[in-house]
Amino acid sequence: RKEVEQDPGPFNVPEGATVAFNCTYSNSASQSFFWYRQDCRKEPKLLMSVYSSGNEDGRFTAQLNRASQYISLLIRDSKLSDSATYLCVVSLDFGNEKLTFGTGTRLTIIP
Amino acid sequence: DAGVTQSPTHLIKTRGQHVTLRCSPISGHKSVSWYQQVLGQGPQFIFQYYEKEERGRGNFPDRFSARQFPNYSSELNVNALLLGDSALYLCASSTWTNEKLFFGSGTQLSVL
Numbered sequence: 328r329k330e331v332e333q334d335p336g337p338f339n340v341p342e343g344a345t346v347a348f349n350c351t352y353s354n355s356a357s358q359s360f361f362w363y364r365q366d367c368r369k370e371p372k373l374l375m376s377v378y379s380s381g382n383e384d385g386r387f388t389a390q391l392n393r394a395s396q397y398i399s400l401l402i403r404d405s406k407l408s409d410s411a412t413y414l415c416v417v418s419l420d421f422g423n424e425k426l427t428f429g430t431g432t433r434l435t436i437i438p
Numbered sequence: 439d440a441g442v443t444q445s446p447t448h449l450i451k452t453r454g455q456h457v458t459l460r461c462s463p464i465s466g467h468k469s470v471s472w473y474q475q476v477l478g479q480g481p482q483f484i485f486q487y488y489e490k491e492e493r494g495r496g497n498f499p500d501r502f503s504a505r506q507f508p509n510y511s512s513e514l515n516v517n518a519l520l521l522g523d524s525a526l527y528l529c530a531s532s533t534w535t536n537e538k539l540f541f542g543s544g545t546q547l548s549v550l
Contacts, residue, residue, distance in 0.1 A: 331480075424494060428482070
């Protein structure tokens with residue numbers, strides 16, 4: 328079983344729609360959780376950290392369910408610029424070291 | 439301010455050769471990590487260095503080694519290259535306690 332599992336997609340979504348990504352992780356001792364965004368042929372960039380209480384940043388909402396070992400990302404009112412690969416990331420540490428990445432979910436926003 | 443810089447950007451090698459990849463972290467960042475990203479996969483952790491000491495190692499063979507210099511820059515060395523080493527090698531820097539990890543644009547290594 329992979330340490331971090333994501334649906335690879337691709338997700339093709341019309342502009343303005345809401346899209347949700349899910350991710351599961353296998354190690355219950357994991358302490359830190361993130362969503363990264365990676366544009367084609369570019370480096371990954373931190374989109375947001377994920378907390379048990381849930382957190383929101385503009386159109387983006389992330390949720391963590393420790394009991395189910397499940398992480399989600401919701402994008403509302405999707406924009407063309409949201410087209411990218413979204414990587415679910417987990418760490419056993421409280422910081423950002425030794426990150427374990429999922430394979431990523433590719434999202435394309437259609438005009 | 440300059441971000442994380444990596445060199446070279448692209449590299450072509452043949453099987454059995456060795457390669458050295460270089461990384462300069464963001465000014466003030468003392469932690470450097472290396473990741474390997476094979477096409478279609480997420481990045482995979484190779485090494486993490488802090489204050490010139492290895493603080494973490496991923497599941498990679500001994501052909502992979504790294505070091506960090508007094509100015510906090512870092513080198514990743516890979517010996518006896520295999521076709522399967524073809525990947526994007528990403529360097530990331532951070533402060534020890536800051537949760538944001540900054541990645542460089544990577545070195546694309548092709549092994550023929």
